[in-house]
Amino acid sequence: MTDVAKLAGVSHQTVSRVLHDSPHVRRGTRERVLKAIRQLDYRPNPVAQALVTGRSRSLGVVSFDTTLYGPASTLLGIEEAAHDRGYAVSIASLRSLNRESVVSAVQRLRDQGVDGVVVIAPQRAAVDALLHLPPEVPVVAVEAGPDNSVPVVAVDQHAGAAAATRHLLELGHRHIWHIAGPQDWLEAEQRIEGWRSALRAAGAAEPPLLRGDWSARSGYDVGEHLLAEAGVTAVFVANDQMALGLLRRLHEAGRETPGEISVVGFDDIPEAAYFTPPLTTVRQDFAEVGRRCLHLLLGQIESRVRSWSRVVVAPELVVRRSTTAARDR
Numbered sequence: 001m002t003d004v005a006k007l008a009g010v011s012h013q014t015v016s017r018v019l020h021d022s023p024h025v026r027r028g029t030r031e032r033v034l035k036a037i038r039q040l041d042y043r044p045n046p047v048a049q050a051l052v053t054g055r056s057r058s059l060g061v062v063s064f065d066t067t068l069y070g071p072a073s074t075l076l077g078i079e080e081a082a083h084d085r086g087y088a089v090s091i092a093s094l095r096s097l098n099r100e101s102v103v104s105a106v107q108r109l110r111d112q113g114v115d116g117v118v119v120i121a122p123q124r125a126a127v128d129a130l131l132h133l134p135p136e137v138p139v140v141a142v143e144a145g146p147d148n149s150v151p152v153v154a155v156d157q158h159a160g161a162a163a164a165t166r167h168l169l170e171l172g173h174r175h176i177w178h179i180a181g182p183q184d185w186l187e188a189e190q191r192i193e194g195w196r197s198a199l200r201a202a203g204a205a206e207p208p209l210l211r212g213d214w215s216a217r218s219g220y221d222v223g224e225h226l227l228a229e230a231g232v233t234a235v236f237v238a239n240d241q242m243a244l245g246l247l248r249r250l251h252e253a254g255r256e257t258p259g260e261i262s263v264v265g266f267d268d269i270p271e272a273a274y275f276t277p278p279l280t281t282v283r284q285d286f287a288e289v290g291r292r293c294l295h296l297l298l299g300q301i302e303s304r305v306r307s308w309s310r311v312v313v314a315p316e317l318v319v320r321r322s323t324t325a326a327r328d329r
Helices: 002-008 012-019 027-040 046-053 069-084 099-111 124-130 157-170 186-202 216-227 240-252 270-274 286-303
Strands: 058-064 088-094 116-120 139-142 152-155 176-180 234-237 262-264 281-283 310-313 316-318
Touching: 002 012, 002 027, 012 027, 058 069, 058 099, 069 088, 069 116, 069 286, 088 099, 099 116, 099 124, 116 124, 116 286, 124 139, 139 286, 152 157, 152 286, 157 176, 157 186, 157 234, 157 262, 157 281, 157 316, 176 186, 176 216, 176 240, 216 240, 234 240, 240 262, 240 270, 286 310
Parallel strands: 058 088, 058 116, 116 139, 139 152, 152 310, 176 234, 234 262
Antiparallel strands: 281 316
C-alpha cells in the first residue's frame, strides 16, 4: 500500500479509502490511485483488510438442487450481482432443506467469515429453517421466508401463471389444463394458484390438476394422460423442461402444436426459443433477483439491523409459436 501511495502522490489513508470505495475521495485522486494500483499490480491482503474493517467482503449462499434451471439461475444472478459489488461468494449446496441442514450450512459459512448469507428457499421446509437462524446474522431469503422475520426477494409466480393462463383464455381456449410441479415446492403451489385465479376470473371450468417433478420425462409421462382426455386444446406447464417432454409426446402421437393443442411453459430457459415449435413461456428476471438480494443484504450489513421486507420481481410473458387461437373460437 505504501508503494501505491508513493506512486499516486497521496497518503496511505487515501489509498485505503479508495480500496474500500469511500465516497469521500475526489474523482481525480481516485483515478490516480486506481492507475497506480494497476501499474503495480497491487492486490490487497483480504485477511489484513478483514482485520482492519471487520468485514471479509465475502458472502455466503445456501442453495438446493442447482441441477434445476430456477435454483441454478438464481445462484448465478446472486453471484454476478455480488461480483459487481466487489464481493466474493462461497456456496453451500444442500441435498435437503430441513432445519438442521440449513442452520448448519449458515453456521459453516459464518465460520468462514462471510459478512452475510442468502438462502435460496424454494421449499416449505426452508421457511421453518429460516426462523431458527441467529438474529445477528445478516440474511436474505429468495422465493420464500417467514413473515416479519427475514427479508425476501421473490419472482411473482402467481402473476406469471395467471398471465400464462389469461393468454390461453384470450386465444379462445376454455378448458386449460395445468401440469404442476412437485407438492413441496412453493413455486409450484403459487403457479397453481395463479392458474386457478385466472380461470375463476374468466368463469372457466378447472380441469383436474396434473403433477410432474420438473423433469422432461415427467412432462412426457403426463402427456400420456392428456392424450386419453377428450377435448384438450390448451396446457399451461409449470416449467419449460416438462413442457419439452409434453411436446415430444404430442408429436409422437401425431397431435399438432399449436394447431390442435397450445402449450405454455414457465422459466424461458435458453433452449425454449429453439423448441419445435418455439415455446411460449414466462420469463423470470434472475439478474434482477440477484441485484435486489444484494441491495437488501448489504443494507443489513451496513446497518447491522435485520428489518423485514418483501421485494417482488415481475415476470414477463414471452409469446412464441406454441400457442394459437382455439379452432372453435
